[in-house]
Amino acid sequence: MATRTFFVCGNWKSDVNTDAVTTLISALNGKLKFCLKSFKVVVSPPQVFLNLTRSSLRRDVDVASQNFWMEMEKKGCYSAEISAEMLVNLGITWVIVGHSERRQLWGELDELVGEKVEYALSQGLKVIACVGENVEPGGSDLTTQIKAIVDHVTDWTNVVLAYQPAVGASWKVATEVHKRLREWLHSNKTSAVAQSIRIIYAGLTTKYKKLSRKENIDGFLVGEGSLTPRFLKIVDQAVNKYYPGTQFGEHEDPLTVSDKILRALRAANAMKKDNPNSHAQAARIWKLERELINMDDVLVKSKKDIKTVNDLRARNDHWVVTIHVQGTRLRSTMVPATYEHLMNSNWIF
Numbered sequence: 001m002a003t004r005t006f007f008v009c010g011n012w013k014s015d016v017n018t019d020a021v022t023t024l025i026s027a028l029n030g031k032l033k034f035c036l037k038s039f040k041v042v043v044s045p046p047q048v049f050l051n052l053t054r055s056s057l058r059r060d061v062d063v064a065s066q067n068f069w070m071e072m073e074k075k076g077c078y079s080a081e082i083s084a085e086m087l088v089n090l091g092i093t094w095v096i097v098g099h100s101e102r103r104q105l106w107g108e109l110d111e112l113v114g115e116k117v118e119y120a121l122s123q124g125l126k127v128i129a130c131v132g133e134n135v136e137p138g139g140s141d142l143t144t145q146i147k148a149i150v151d152h153v154t155d156w157t158n159v160v161l162a163y164q165p166a167v168g169a170s171w172k173v174a175t176e177v178h179k180r181l182r183e184w185l186h187s188n189k190t191s192a193v194a195q196s197i198r199i200i201y202a203g204l205t206t207k208y209k210k211l212s213r214k215e216n217i218d219g220f221l222v223g224e225g226s227l228t229p230r231f232l233k234i235v236d237q238a239v240n241k242y243y244p245g246t247q248f249g250e251h252e253d254p255l256t257v258s259d260k261i262l263r264a265l266r267a268a269n270a271m272k273k274d275n276p277n278s279h280a281q282a283a284r285i286w287k288l289e290r291e292l293i294n295m296d297d298v299l300v301k302s303k304k305d306i307k308t309v310n311d312l313r314a315r316n317d318h319w320v321v322t323i324h325v326q327g328t329r330l331r332s333t334m335v336p337a338t339y340e341h342l343m344n345s346n347w348i349f
């Protein structure tokens with residue numbers, strides 16, 4: 001499987017008000033329990049809600065603007081427009097460029113789209129660059145659109161390509177076009193670019209689960225479906241591609257052993273503070289031990305030989321952690337239990 005970070009962006013277009021935005025933010029804040037390092041979730045509210053969204057949404061969900069104004073000449077007076085610089089100043093990290101609605105309704109042409117992509121990147125924004133078949137009769141074809149973008153990008157790390165199909169296109173068409181787009185990038189750029197770039201699907205569909213499992217589909221730009229709890233479901237289904245059996249909010253990335261212990265110790269330490277000597281505490285610690293053992297199927301990438309962490313006991317202000325490697329006790333480590341210590345120390349292995 002390619003190692004491209006899966007990417008799901010909810011584009012709230014112009015269909016929301018303050019209540020809806022607040023509700024959507026709390027749904028995301030409440031459901032997502034862990035940072036999804038290998039899975040990027042982004043939301044794109046209308047510009048009037050960018051500040052509200054950025055200030056109240058959890059930090060590991062990024063925020064995208066649906067557009068920006070590029071100062072074609074020097075700084076000037078452009079009433080009502082919002083520049084890339086303003087977005088950066090607000091803490092917005094992504095911007096959508098070349099959405100079919102901007103192309104159709106505001107006449108944004110390929111060359112402008114390419115220039116906007118380049119300018120946004122130069123200002124430190126990441127870009128969701130849209131190309132598609134949802135254009136006016138006589139509009140440019142997919143290859144021309146993509147070429148106009150490609151010519152303005154040198155580093156693809158911060159660019160996601162969103163494919164917007166013609167209305168009514170089936171999921172089968174989507175998979176075929178994504179494949180062709182990657183082949184085009186392979187032939188016209190490099191194989192490294194073709195393999196690393198994320199191509200996300202930005203069409204109306206109910207087949208998110210199916211599509212998320214296709215090799216060349218690296219995520220979604222979701223319009224209408226991002227305005228309801230369905231969005232969480234879409235993310236769930238995609239998360240499941242990588243972590244079968246998990247749900248959005250329950251999934252966590254494979255953790256290192258030290259991450260796991262650190263997390264358990266933090267929890268144990270908090271319990272200890274609350275209730276220093278109770279049996280209940282001992283029982284909870286026992287539960288934590290089990291939890292660590294139950295996570296043993298998660299292998300530690302950088303230290304392949306360490307397989308289990310199966311002992312965690314309290315001794316005054318310290319905790320003893322025993323590491324077992326393939327059934328044999330490797331070592332016991334005494335670790336300090338204060339929160340500050342745990343946060344700052346480099347104690348493990």
Ligand SMILES: O=C[C@H](O)COP(=O)(O)O
Pocket residue numbers: 011164202203204205221222223224225
């Ligand atoms: O920005 C998203 C695309 O325009 C798809 O929107 P949709 O999911 O409402 O069809």
